[in-house]
Amino acid sequence: MDDQLRIENQLCFSIYALSKEFTKLYNLFLKDMNVTYPQYLVLLVLWEKNKLTVKQLGENLLLDSGTLTPLLKRMEDADIVKRERSKEDERKVLVSLTSKGMEMREKAEKIPVCLAEKLGLSPEQFQKKLDENRELLSKILEVAES
Amino acid sequence: MDDQLRIENQLCFSIYALSKEFTKLYNLFLKDMNVTYPQYLVLLVLWEKNKLTVKQLGENLLLDSGTLTPLLKRMEDADIVKRERSKEDERKVLVSLTSKGMEMREKAEKIPVCLAEKLGLSPEQFQKKLDENRELLSKILEVAES
């Protein structure tokens, strides 16, 4: 009767489980780079955009300062990123890569290739999933507003 | 050139973001029930299966005892679940619902209906996503083995 409350029928749970297992899998790949999965996400953004404020980084990753500040401090301790107050607006903290952080990109480039292969997803399937997830995310963010 | 490392093209990130936003949305719905999203997942399993060991609960939710033990203790403090050592095998701890926990099901029944409506997914679309996520999850778990 009440299949709607069965855990197996929860879209949220299927995504929750996927996210956790994806994170675990990535952490395996990232182990020899000595970064965690959320730290890797920060690197992805910085490889692309060079220098951002904490706020901008948070907008890119959907994370707030309560998460990012300690995470970035750990990355700073590991000499992967640099944090500096903006001269123009001292409320802002600019985050950028150290040379070590930049060099890590090379190792990272192997990950998507390796993973796509292991998961056996064609580029078309991959793109389709990406598009569908983006659409669902925008719907959720929309609902959360109201 | 290196689109493969763009954050926007990461399947893992789209799922990571979805999971976090789904959790936030659910937490809104769950606020007046005084449970968190992972606690709600425990309730879903127990409404379905009545009484399980911590181990079995973990198999259903893909969580380990390091996560479940403190979570269940909080639920026990809130008088939502009962924890008791098995008589046959004292290594096992049986988790079951209190009457309060059972009664919470009524409120929960409104959530999936309300949410499906707000997200505007047809039953077919919903089921398709569910199936695709299950398939991807099994692939990831498979890769993680090897």
Place this chain on the structure above:
DNA sequence: TATAATTAAATTGCACACAATCAAATTTAC
């Protein structure tokens, strides 16, 4: 030009999440 409102990070407190380890009970192999 003070003062109010806003903005950006940091801090605090709480709740997961998991790896690694430990302790206790049970199973097994000999």
Place this chain on the structure above:
DNA sequence: GTAAATTTGATTGTGTGCAATTTAATTATA
């Protein structure tokens, strides 16, 4: 029958993740 291996939870330590608050800096406004 007992030592070794396994199973099950609990514990510890580290790292997110977020709501709520605080602090400092900037901007708007009367």
